[in-house]
Amino acid sequence: MLLPYFIPLFLLLTIHLNVYGFKSYSQYQLWRLDVTNNEQVAKLLGFSRAAYQQNINFWSEEFRVNIPIDVSIAPESIESFASFLSSDDIKIKYHVIMKDIGSIIERQNLIHKLIPSYENVGAFAYDKYHPIEEIHAWIDTMVQTYPSLATSFIVGTSYEKRQMKGLKISSNKTAVTVAGIPVNAKKAVWWDGGIHAREWISPATNIYIAHSLLSSYGTDPTITHFVDQFDYYILPVFNVDGYAYTWKSDRLWRKTRSKTSQPGCIGADPNRNWNYHWCEGGASSDPCDDTYCGSKPFSEVETAQVSNFLLTHNDTFVHYINFHSYSQLWMSPWGYTTSKPAQFKLQDDGSAKAVKALGAVFGTNYVHGNIGSTIYIASGNTVDWTFGTANITFSYAVELRDTGEYGFLLPEGRSNCSNRKRNTGWKMHDETKMVKHQLYDAQLPEVKPIGELCATTKQRVPRPSKRDGSHYLPSIANSSSTESFLENSQISSSTTQLLETSTKYNSAVQEAAKRFILRNNMARLAREVSSMNVTGSSYLKRKTLYDHIQPKINTGLPRITGKNIRESDNYKLGPAPPVNWFALKTGIEKDVHISEQTKRMEFDSDDTHKAELLILGNLIRSKVKHYLSSIKGGSAQRYKIVVHLTVFQKIPAGLHVASRCLWDTRTDNSVTINMQGVDCDILVVVFLCHTDVGGI
Ligand SMILES: [Zn+2]
Structure with missing residues (x-):
């Protein structure tokens, strides 16, 4: 019954690869389906088993009435899947959550490379995602930094011969019960x-939590108490091969990377x-399916080795x-059945406490219960075994944020604590704080929950002050060198590599990235001046700033020398070239790269659109620069370009904005352009001021 819609597509099974070997999700869409009766659920379940054949991938594993189901669809299957959903015997309503998954992945890649970390402690950014090599190096760093607490352990080697490396945290103190009686053997x-x-x-x-335990030990009494009570085994990346594959080949890969009986179907x-x-x-016995259970229990070397470690290691795991x-x-066993184990109340009380504590701090709404009836039947899952076989009572499967706004593509970066009650705009960092509340369990020595980073200043991760501004700057801006001419060769090596060896980004984006670095150097120079403590008139201060900055910036123009060029008799600002303001405005409006960037923009009051505006502003600036270089007559480079962007949410109300920035009415002017994002408008004002400093 379902087949007629898809028969032609069986022949068209395609693999989307871009030229760099990274699977492209260009024009893939994410739909949210609203199922309202069991018949629809059954039909969708049936369909989902062979959906991979049409490049249709169910992001949700939950198939229940009135629970939204998220599914990604390849561009060639959009039409047929829509007609399947709207056919008479199914009639499932849906709406599009992501119009182009590929563009989101691409943008996140760019942001990952260009936007520096806010919470860079030592050499490691805790508000960024990291490839497996960096995570393993981080484990080594933790062992070196906290030698009395941290050791590394190897569970084994993966299918592709990567180490399954974890971090053990253990103090030499004796654990005690609530009554203060020493515990013979520490639990794990x-x-x-x-x-x-x-x-x-x-x-x-896992990384964030591990670092919190280590860095606050000895200073924060609650964390110190926690670390003294248990031995912690933390394996940040279980499926090392699959994780490496998501960084190198396919961002949305889920399974292991072992060979199967089916050629072409991996893991x-x-x-x-x-x-x-x-x-x-x-679970599926089809090797091509995303829930393929393997050829036999523990067919995957990774699960076999973790199970072996848990059973044979000389530790009693209780959590x-x-x-x-x-x-x-926040879920506990069983997953293979909807019935609940005898200890369910005890287990679920732990979940309830964690969920409640989280909600109180972040306003999140986590659902808790047993896997089988909370979401779906999933046999052969991890926590059924850790409870059923390894006897670990407090075994939990936790599905972290969000609820589908970004799904697997939860953006990196930190969120503003003052907005923590909001349910939208979450980024990764808030997510990392939740687990602390889980260590509440009744059977463990009673301990207090650890406070939240946002709620206590004591546990706040130290970060450079905002006034300093250095946290915002890429590595070159933090270098101690006083000379920083802004040429490619002197931009930090990683960035140069990104800009020059990568053909992934078009020239406009590369130009935008260079400008970004340029601007940060300006910020550093300005800071140097502000630290000079210049006193006196504002004219004197301005002059000092000018004298300091001007010689250090290589604008590519001949250097102007002399103590005060404004007072110099023989200095003359060259004639201004005739700017066709209308042509400039139309050129920006019709530029494909600019409009592509604009169309993606969505209003987000939590974020200041930093990355998006950065890219947009720099695209416009490079367009203007290009225009200026194309006109004849006068020193076009002497125009200072100022791009001013204002984003406002699209609401049915009038808004009028006008601004001017004119030093000389004969040469200077501005153009104003109104651009449209997804749900916002962006007002662009480009000022051109003819100046003697050189364009930046
Ligand atoms: Zn999962």
């Missing part, structure tokens, strides 16, 4: 992330591969969290 806690490769927030969560779902009611329901994303769920 295991947390892992990245069992599903594309769920990047889960390794980041099994490591969260369906455990030897406890293996492959009974909610296990298997971190996933997304959906905001």
Whole structure:
């Protein structure tokens, strides 16, 4: 019954690869389906089993009435899938959440490279995602930095021969019960992330938590107490091969990378591969499916080795969290059945406490319960085994943020604590704080929950002050060198590499990136001047600033020398070239790169659109510069270009903005352009001022 819609597409199964070997999701869409009856659920479930054949991928694993189902669709299947959903015997309503998944991935890649970290502690950015090599190097750094607390451990080697490397945190203090009685043998806690490769927030969560435990030990009494009570085994990336693959080849890969019986279909779902009611329901025996349970229980070397470690290691594990994303769920066994274990109340009380504490701080709404009835039947999953076989009572599967706004593509970066009650605009960093509330469990020595970073100043991760501004600058701006001519060769090596060896970005974006670095150098020079403590008239201050900055910036123009060029008799500003303001305005309006960037923009009051505006502003600036260089007569380079952008939410109300920035009415003027984003308008004002300083 479902087949007629798709028969032609069986022949058209395509793999989308861009020229760089990275799977392209260009024009892929994410739809949210609203299912309202069980018949629809059954039909969708049936369809989902072969959906991969049309490059249709269900992001949601939950198939229940009145629970939205997210599904990504390749461009060639959009039409047929829409007609399937609207056919008479199904009639499922849907709406488009992401119009172009590929552009989101591409933009996040660019932001990852261009936007520096706000929470760079030592050499590691805790508000960024990291490839596997950096995570493993970070583990080594933690061991070196905290030798009395941290050691690394290797669970084994993956299918592709990568180390499954974790961090153990343990103090030499004796654990005590609530009554203060020493505990004979310390109990152990295991947390892992990245069992599903594309769920990047889960390794980041483990890393952040581990660092919090280490860095606050000895200064924060609650964390110190915690660390003294348990031994922590933290495996940030469980599925190392899959995770590496998401960085190099396919951002949305989920499974392991082992060979299967089916040529062309790689990997099994490591969260369906455990030897406890293996492959009974909610798992697929089709090697091409995303929930493929493997050829046998523990067919995947990664799950086999973790299970072996848990059973044979000389530690008593009492707590296990298997971190996933997304959906905001805190779940306990069973997954293979809807029935609940005898200890369910005890387990679910732990979930309830964690969820409640989180909600109080962040306003998030996590759902908790047993896997089987909270979301779906998933047999052979991790926590059924850790509870059913390894006897770890407090075994949890946690689906982190969000609830589908970004899904697996949760943006990196920190969120503003003052906005924590909002449910939208979450970024990765808030996510990492939640797990602390989980260590509440009744059977463990009673301890207080650890406070939130936002709520206590004591635990706040130290970061450079805003006034300093250095946190915002790329590495060259922080260098101690006083000379920083802004040529490619002297821009920081990583950035140069990005700009020059990567053909991934078009020239306009590369130009934008260069400008970004240029501007940050300006900021550093300005800071140097402000630290000079110049006293006296404002004229004197301006002059000092000018004298300091001017010789250090290589604008490519002949250097103007002399003590005060404004007072110099023989200095003359060359004639201004005739600017055709109308042509300039139309040129910007019709520029394809600029309009592409504008169309993507969405209003976000939490964020200041920093990255988007940066790119847009620099695209416009390079366009203007290009225009100026094309006109004849006069020194076009002597125009100072100022691009002023204002973003306002699209609401049915009038708004009129006017501004002027004119030093000389004979030469200077501005153009104003109104651009449209997804749900916002962007007002662009470009000022051109003819000046003796040289254009920046
Ligand atoms: Zn997952």
